[in-house]
Amino acid sequence: MATSNRIAEVAAAVGEPARAAMLAALMDGRALTATELAEVAAITPQTASGHLARLATAGLIVAEKQGRHRYHRLASAEVARMIESVMLVAGGIALSRPPRRVGPKDAALRHARTCYDHLAGHLGVSIADALRASGAVEIAGDAAALTETGRARMQALGILAPDRDMRSTRPVCRPCLDWSERRPHLAGVLGAAICTHALDHGWIRRRAGTRALEITPAGRIGFRQAFEIEHTV
Template structure:
């Protein structure tokens, strides 16, 4: 059972600016070294190591050793889900404090990030929300703020794409067989839901393998290729 002390401890860990910066940097699902995270957070490697040890001990991060290097990543999709919701709440709070000022653009000010980015292991941003809307309208998925489900039509659609729904867990995250298959994730720039869970991860991997999207190094933004623009327009009616 969750205790208020545990809640406060988790909030305090995330509330530190340096730790928040490092957690946000890991939201693209990749693993980074302490030195890389220190540079992103603007702190010394020694200070970063202390922060990372606390985050790992609290279960927010996991560490993988490869040779002499230690790579840090978010411990689970639930951690990414929590961070995405905190980002959404933070944006709403910022917008509320400026309600009488100029129109506030939700989410990242970078247009590329707003359009398409990674949210841990699935696609987020304007294009992800548009794809989700299209799949709902076509009867491929059913989505509520609390849960999601793939329909029979959706199963046939995935088969036609070349994705086997039964193998989504292994296809997207072989070590996370207990993950929810399909769930909504509140998009913090669009303020609407996109597809997450193993289905969201499997779709994201399919887009990558087909060459429809690319992941530039050092950013959460995702580039939609010309082939991807054509595919997304044909399959989902999404225009760039």
Template structure:
């Protein structure tokens, strides 16, 4: 298949509102059943199964079997990056003649959310900028690196083992669709996200990519990164 045809196929698959809803629900890195994804999209389980089969056949989703259940997840981080890029472009388009009212859920998602396996929104950007300001990471549009100071910080933060190896591949900036600034992706972003969950600094909002900063998180973020971030 030519690159143009492949791009058109991927765009058509993501362009369906129900499929877009299901893909967005998987952006937090979890694996969900067809029934769960049907509920997210507001469609029947039978219709969801048809959509999921198309997404899997195209390589956008991976399927895992566990007992009687089949779980669907995004096939690769590249799929998540594609979806985040589409959100970035969509967020920059002119608003409709009658703008949709932005409710509390949308504000919370812009505040803090997961982007596949890393933190995004104001929280993700704040962490990235704090680490850059302290000289712990060096970020550029085309890549990033963890410095010696960053390695020392990560060791104290409990994720030093994940800083070993190729630091260029480990640290990657990702342009945040709502903040229009960079948050941290790649292995570093995933490690920081996992550690924040382990410490109880953030907690998930059910059936959403939104995360909330806890009281412990407010204190921890202040101490570790020097940022004020109310939940």
């Protein structure tokens, strides 16, 4: 049960212009670095670190490390709903500058690439979003699970092999924060199997000297039929 002290703590954490701007910037579901959030709030990175610590202590944001970088995102859907309600009451929060473009400058890398052995970029996140929307995959924070319906669907498509894939010691499914989209794509056995299936069936092909992938005409059809996504090109 929320106490008056807890309510005051959350309200105080939100009720500061720089922190409010940071929270508003995170409302699109992406995870951003302290430097990016500092730019949004028009403050120095050092000042931003203190504000981010305050927001984390209040339970409004969480941080996760990906490679050399540390990314910050809203802690839960409940936090997002609270911020949205505040924005509605306030008449909308306008940021002092537009959101910064994040991730690799190379458009091909942003669109589709490999992340170790699974798909990343706009393509990878679109697949994760589609599987989540259809109930095939459940994602909550740093955890993900392939549902029974999703398992049957992936096996029917020939993406997962019951005997081979289910004996793996790797997690069947886990979210991996996408470098450019700043939302999760899928790793683990499922993520690797989708990537392998797409390569084997000619849906994607590797670009020489880069992790970028090219989606083929067959891939436009294959991804649409398998995952019901239309925006892969």
